[in-house]
Amino acid sequence: MSDIPEKLRYTETHEWVKDLGNGEYMMGLTFYAQDQMGEIVMVECPGIQDFNSGDILGSLEAVKTAEDFYAPFNCKIVRINEDLEDEPALINEDPFGRGWLAVIKTDDPSGYDGLKSAEEYSDFIGE
Numbered sequence: 001m002s003d004i005p006e007k008l009r010y011t012e013t014h015e016w017v018k019d020l021g022n023g024e025y026m027m028g029l030t031f032y033a034q035d036q037m038g039e040i041v042m043v044e045c046p047g048i049q050d051f052n053s054g055d056i057l058g059s060l061e062a063v064k065t066a067e068d069f070y071a072p073f074n075c076k077i078v079r080i081n082e083d084l085e086d087e088p089a090l091i092n093e094d095p096f097g098r099g100w101l102a103v104i105k106t107d108d109p110s111g112y113d114g115l116k117s118a119e120e121y122s123d124f125i126g127e
Contacts, residue, residue: 003031004122005096009115012124013070016096017115020103024078025112028100029060029069029091032125037062040091043084045102050076053111057102060091073111075104 008016014033018026034040037060045058051071059068080102084090091099106112116124 004118004127006118008096008118009072009112010118010121010124011070011072011115014125015069015072015101017072017112019112023107023109024103024105025072025075026100026103027072029095030121031095032127033067034092034095034099037065037067038092039063040088043088043091043101045077045080047080048077050074051104060088069101071104072115073106074108075106075111077102078105079103 004010005016008018010016010030014030015027016030020026040060040062042061043058051057051074053071053073055071056068057071057077059066081100083098084101093099
């Protein structure tokens with residue numbers, strides 16, 4: 001479970017979510033997901049708008065595959081990681097740090113509380 005930080009929450013679609021306070025949350029792709037995808041070469045994010053839980057927030061393109069990433073709960077994107085435009089491989093190099101995808105905001109923190117703990121996510125992916 002070394003690649004699953006304890007302080008984060010996780011989705012079944014392999015995004016991690018970190019509580020920043022004030023209803024804001026940073027999110028990114030888990031180590032497991034980026035490892036499955038391989039080298040990520042492009043990130044597309046629609047920008048600042050409202051999303052419902054499960055909506056597609058954007059897409060990731062790797063050398064051999066493409067995957068969408070999803071809203072973990074009802075939210076609005078308030079900031080995207082612009083560094084990923086020029087350096088999408090940051091997701092592979094530092095998925096829980098410089099490779100974050102977006103900062104989102106919600107008025108309903110219960111969505112965050114409903115995400116998986118590190119232990120639950122580890123069980124979910126079979127580690």
